[in-house]
Amino acid sequence: MMENGSNLLEIRDLSVEYRTRRGVARGVDSVFLNLPENKTLGLAGESGCGKSTLGRAIMRLVPYPGEIINGDILFHVKEDIITKHTRVDSGLVNIMELDEPQMRALRGKEIAYIFQDPMTSLNPMITIGTHFIEIMKAHDPLIEEEEAIMTAKGILQSLGISPERVSDYPHQFSGGMRQRVMIGLGLALKPKLLIADEPTTSLDVIVEAQILEEIAALKEEYNLTMILITHNLGVLAQTADNIAIMYTSRVMELSSAIDLFEEPLHPYAQALLQSVPDVTQPEKQLQWIPGAPPDLVNPIPGCMYNPRCPHAMEICRTDVPPLVKVQDGRLVACHLYPGE
């Protein structure tokens, strides 16, 4: 379960705010998460619940006007990282306390992020091989181009793309191939942690299944710890060891994938799972969740899910339930579960 083994990443009381003209919106609200090494954590929840904001906060890349306003992000650096400009010693570092040169040394090398929109992340003017060369040179100016191309070819091959295609330009690839290239670029520096934000969402189900299989194989090959962000619970059923269900910027439930799919505890997790089609029971009526999440600029008191929750009690309208340990070490933020 969650406590076993060592954690590569520990997030403590992390909050992010977006200062908009309409007011302040909490994009991430008091999130606690542990990420056991070599495991995949799935981050799921409806659009706008804070998945990308949380993922980007780990890299300290929250887009303007967002700002991390509180929290610690503890990361275990395995080996000293030394670049021309800075160094980060091995051991436990608090990402919140690193300066910008140290952050740049960490990004890509230790933590890689695959952005939600692959089209905007590839440069149409340069070949795929040059993308690899640029990423690798940015971290090690002395690296030979030939070596970078060799690495690129090896990675492309394991992603099912012919190695010769390193000299092609992004527009010469299909959407699925471009997404594979993005994953490959994320792996170029052999990161410890890979954060993949909706890596297969824009693809058809066959390509999606292939890519998920390739990601799983790469995870083994590279000894990766992963955060897989998706609103598709079906994807997580195939890939995740543990799953965090988010709602209105908070983690509502954190369980092993097996426990969650067998018996979701939080009413929101229950509703979310009932909205997933089940091919083995096509006659089963799909449930959708009535209502919509509240506006983050005008948050409601208590549990933000209470207006939609069939089990809402008086306390749910006044007190925010903290994420507490309930049965078998599962974590749930709901007044129905008072905790151990």
Ligand SMILES: Nc1ncnc2c1ncn2[C@@H]1O[C@H](COP(=O)(O)OP(=O)(O)OP(=O)(O)O)[C@@H](O)[C@H]1O
């Ligand atoms: N640039 C921004 N300015 C203002 N508010 C923002 C900005 N980006 C995100 N937010 C707010 O923060 C909340 C979380 O957004 P985020 O993009 O993290 O959600 P998400 O779970 O990744 O959604 P999706 O599944 O649609 O990608 C949203 O409610 C959104 O309104």
Ligand SMILES: [Mg+2]
């Ligand atoms: Mg997102």
